[in-house]
Amino acid sequence: MQRYAVRAADRLKEQHRRTQRWEHSRPRDNRPTNATYLDLVAAASSAQSPDVSRARFAAFVARALTGARDRGMTDTSIARATGVPPATFHRWQKGDFKTAPDLDKIRRFCDGLGVNPAGALAALGLSPERDSPEPDAPLPPEIRRILRTLADPNVPEPDKAVLREMLSLLAERAERGRPT
Incomplete structure (x- = not known):
């Protein structure tokens, strides 16, 4: 009985060693966790060596x-x-x-x-705007909220259409020079 237990333990150790060798010999999974492989390829191809x-x-x-x-x-x-x-x-x-x-x-x-x-x-792979010393001004919180609402897939399309129409009316009004 003791011999059987020793052989079984040896078999388990050998199986564990084989598994470890196999795990270390296979290539690692390089896929990004929060993006698709195609996103990674697109980002790499847009950068110039x-x-x-x-x-x-x-x-x-x-x-x-x-x-x-x-x-x-x-x-x-x-x-x-x-x-x-x-x-x-x-x-x-x-x-x-x-x-x-x-x-x-x-x-x-x-x-x-x-x-x-x-x-x-x-x-050189640079854009003329890249060396601009003046960054864009941050958007006010109301504008960021509107942009998030327009980008949200859970917001119904009629609500987004109303927001877009209101924004276009405000833009026209600003172009005419009336106070908003």
């Missing part, structure tokens, strides 16, 4: 420099017009930078060459 940003910005700088040279500008005249040293914009053209270039230098470069800086910011 540093290598892609570097290549796009290098192509942007190359196009801008080609345009400037077609107009007869030399490196020294480009440096004088933009305030950016030739070594810097040649480094940008090669994509030889680790961090994103200084926004002030990018603006001076673009302004000096007559190029839209939004293209440079888009190439």
Whole structure:
């Protein structure tokens, strides 16, 4: 009887060891707990990798420099017009930078060459509004409550229609210049 109990205990230990090895060998479940996999993929695809940003910005700088040279500008005249040293914009053209270039230098470069800086910011994966120093003013609590009501799936559609109609009437009234 004792032998049987020892063998049974050994079998249980071996089974436990196999289970542990199997648990550690399988890939972890990387799905997010509060979002879908598609949300995670969409967020990852909207972000631009540093290598892609570097290549796009290098192509942007190359196009801008080609345009400037077609107009007869030399490196020294480009440096004088933009305030950016030739070594810097040649480094940008090669994509030889680790961090994103200084926004002030990018603006001076673009302004000096007559190029839209939004293209440079888009190439770097930035938006022109991102570097805005002034954040939007917070919404009053009444407006947030109205927005939550309009977004709530439990609120009947006729109630939402009334709210939308009232908001459009208030907007028209404000456009005409009447006090609200």
